[in-house]
Amino acid sequence: MRKVYLDYAATTPTDPEVVKAMLPYFTDKFGNPSSIHSFGQEAKAATDEARGKIASFLGAKQEEIIFTSGGTESDNFAIKGAAYANQHKGNHIITSSIEHHAVINSCKFLEKMGFKITYLHVSKDGFVDPEDVKKTITDKTILISVMHASNEIGTIQPISKIGKIAREKEICFHSDAVQTFGHCPINVDELNVDLLSISGHKLCGPKGIGALYIKKGTGMVPFIHGGEQERKRRASTENVPAIVGFGKAVEIAKERMDEEAKKLVVLRDKLIKGIFEKIEHVRLNGHPLKRLPNNVNVSIESAEGESLLLNLDMEGIAASTGSACSSSSLEASHVLLALGLSHELAHGSLRFTLGRYTEKEDIDNVLEVLPRIVEKLRSMSPLWKNG
Ligand SMILES: *Cc1c(COP(=O)(O)O)cnc(C)c1O
Numbered sequence: 423m424r425k426v427y428l429d430y431a432a433t434t435p436t437d438p439e440v441v442k443a444m445l446p447y448f449t450d451k452f453g454n455p456s457s458i459h460s461f462g463q464e465a466k467a468a469t470d471e472a473r474g475k476i477a478s479f480l481g482a483k484q485e486e487i488i489f490t491s492g493g494t495e496s497d498n499f500a501i502k503g504a505a506y507a508n509q510h511k512g513n514h515i516i517t518s519s520i521e522h523h524a525v526i527n528s529c530k531f532l533e534k535m536g537f538k539i540t541y542l543h544v545s546k547d548g549f550v551d552p553e554d555v556k557k558t559i560t561d562k563t564i565l566i567s568v569m570h571a572s573n574e575i576g577t578i579q580p581i582s583k584i585g586k587i588a589r590e591k592e593i594c595f596h597s598d599a600v601q602t603f604g605h606c607p608i609n610v611d612e613l614n615v616d617l618l619s620i621s622g623h624k625l626c627g628p629k630g631i632g633a634l635y636i637k638k639g640t641g642m643v644p645f646i647h648g649g650e651q652e653r654k655r656r657a658s659t660e661n662v663p664a665i666v667g668f669g670k671a672v673e674i675a676k677e678r679m680d681e682e683a684k685k686l687v688v689l690r691d692k693l694i695k696g697i698f699e700k701i702e703h704v705r706l707n708g709h710p711l712k713r714l715p716n717n718v719n720v721s722i723e724s725a726e727g728e729s730l731l732l733n734l735d736m737e738g739i740a741a742s743t744g745s746a747c748s749s750s751s752l753e754a755s756h757v758l759l760a761l762g763l764s765h766e767l768a769h770g771s772l773r774f775t776l777g778r779y780t781e782k783e784d785i786d787n788v789l790e791v792l793p794r795i796v797e798k799l800r801s802m803s804p805l806w807k808n809g
Contacts, residue, residue, distance in 0.1 A: 426739040426784045430624075430716055430777030431573050431601060436667070437626040437778070443670040444628065447663040455660050456651065465662045472669025479672050480618070481609040482635050488652045489665055492632040493600040493621030497524035499634055499645055499656070500596040500617040504565045505532050507641035508594060512562030518542045518550045518579075519760040521569050522598055524619075526756070529567075538562070544760055547709040548577035552584050563593050570599040570613075571606070574757040574773060575708030576717025578602070585614025594640060600624055600632075601714060604675035605683060616640045622664065626778055627671030631664035678778075686715040686776050689785050693718050693774060696789040701796050707758060707771060716776040721758070721767040724806035725799045730772050733795040739788055742773045766805070 427435070447468065453461030455469050470484070477484045490496045505515060517529055519541040529539045540558050542550055550568050559566075566588045571578045581597050588595035596617035599608055604625030610618055618635040622628050636642055636655070648657025697704055703723035722730065727743035734741055743755070754768035763771075774788065800806040 423738045424783070424787075426787055428774040428776060428780065428784065428788070429740050429742050430780075431773065431775035432742055433623050433629065434626045434777050435779065436623075436628055437671060437674055439674060440627055440667045440670045444663040444667040447666050451662075453662075455662065456649065465660075469660050469662060469665045472665045472672075475669045475672050475676075476620075476633060479608075479676055480620075480635055481611055483638065485653065486610075486635055486638055488634045488636055488655045489660060489668075490632045490634055490656060491630055491661070493522075493598070493619050493624070494524040494632075496600075496619035496621070496632045496634040497522065497598055498528050499642075500619055501525060501528040501565070501567060502532065502645055503642040504594045504596065504617060504640070505537055506643040508564035512560075512564045513537045514540070514560055514562040515565045515567070516540045516542065516555060516558050516563060517567045518544060518569070520544050520548060520572055520574070520577075520757040521567065522573055522600070525567055525569065525598055542568075544577075546761055547712075548572055548575050548707075548757070548761055549709070549712075550579055550584065552580055552587055555584050556587050559587075559591055559593065563591070565594045565596065567596040567598070570597045570602040570608070570618075571714050572708065572717075572757060573601050574755060575719045575761070576601075576713035577708045578606070578712050578714065581613045581615065588616075589614050604672065604679060605715060607679070610635055610637065622668040622671060625671050625675050628664045628667040631661055631668045633668070682778060683715040686780070689776055689780060689782065690716060690718055692782075693776075693785050693788065694720075696785070697792065700789060700793040705763075705767065707761060707763070714775075716780075718774040718776075719771060721763060721771040722796055723767065723770060724803045725770050725796050726803075727769050727771050729799055730770075730792075730795060733799070734788075734791065737791045737795075739791060742775070743769075743771055 451464050453465035455466035473487050474484050477487050533539050585595050594616050597615050598619045600621045603620040616637040621632040644655050646657050705721045707719040754765050758768035
């Protein structure tokens with residue numbers, strides 16, 4: 423049985439070309455980029471090359487890219503680093519109610535430290551309204567953070583418009599672009615962002631590596647203290663193999679992104695259409711068009727998400743209920759609740775995220791298996807009107 427992996431938003435398989443590029447940096451080319459000798463300089467050159475590839479892909483300068491341990495660290499650094507750097511100007515931060523936990527929980531931490539946070543409501547499709555951002559700004563507002571696209575429902579936010587508002591008021595603007603990076607075009611100038619988080623393992627790169635774009639001149643308090651690596655912004659010996667792999671993943675994404683997105687949109691829409699044709703009482707979460715090319719999120723009435731997942735897994739299909747981070751807790755997704763879904767519908771939601779190695783036969787497989795599973799679960803559900 424071909425196993426069907428449809429959880430690319432949680433993580434992706436590392437591209438074999440990426441692994442190949444990384445391997446020498448564990449063995450022959452093992453130097454520390456801070457060392458003066460040839461081993462060190464070889465490693466330094468490799469990290470600079472990767473940094474250059476990432477910068478040019480974002481329309482940024484090489485010195486504006488700081489490597490981190492992943493998207494979570496980039497988000498933490500962005501929120502806390504900017505908040506503390508601007509503390510003298512005010513203590514108000516604006517974000518949305520559908521952010522990744524890396525942003526939400528960083529904000530909650532700052533709330534305990536005396537900062538005031540506004541969590542903006544979103545529309546039923548999951549959009550933040552730029553007008554709401556504008557209305558919420560006070561003379562104490564020092565930071566705005568809105569994600570580029572939702573990891574759960576795939577909705578792509580009007581980042582450029584929000585950024586324009588932030589820029590007019592000279593307020594630092596951060597966006598978590600972990601889900602769009604390598605999948606949709608990103609230009610930091612067009613998006614009007616000062617800070618942008620990205621991660622390696624969501625675009626067929628290695629895990630444990632990410633980066634934060636920091637626009638030149640943006641005030642930031644470093645939050646890992648130690649040596650002088652990463653322009654004194656982030657101490658610790660660079661994860662050279664992962665950085666090289668991240669660079670390679672970006673090089674591949676640059677070549678294939680447009681073509682891959684076109685392929686995924688077709689498969690995504692085939693899956694959505696098929697689910698609606700074969701199963702009644704379902705709801706698509708997120709906007710039908712302004713969504714990630716690879717994201718399908720549906721709520722299925724009277725079918726519990728965890729049971730759907732377990733049954734799919736038994737048939738060799740890997741999906742998710744909302745986000746990987748909340749799947750071990752039984753809480754309903756904060757994102758689906760923010761859309762106005764009932765707890766029951768939020769619990770009956772399934773997320774399929776497609777990627778580089780997804781084939782048409784995988785989608786056909788889901789469309790054959792899922793309706794059967796739903797029927798079985800509904801026949802046992804007290805909530806479903808049997809017959
Ligand atoms: C995966 C993800 C993160 C976390 O990135 P890691 O590299 O796993 O720490 C942050 N934000 C979004 C939107 C994500 O999808």
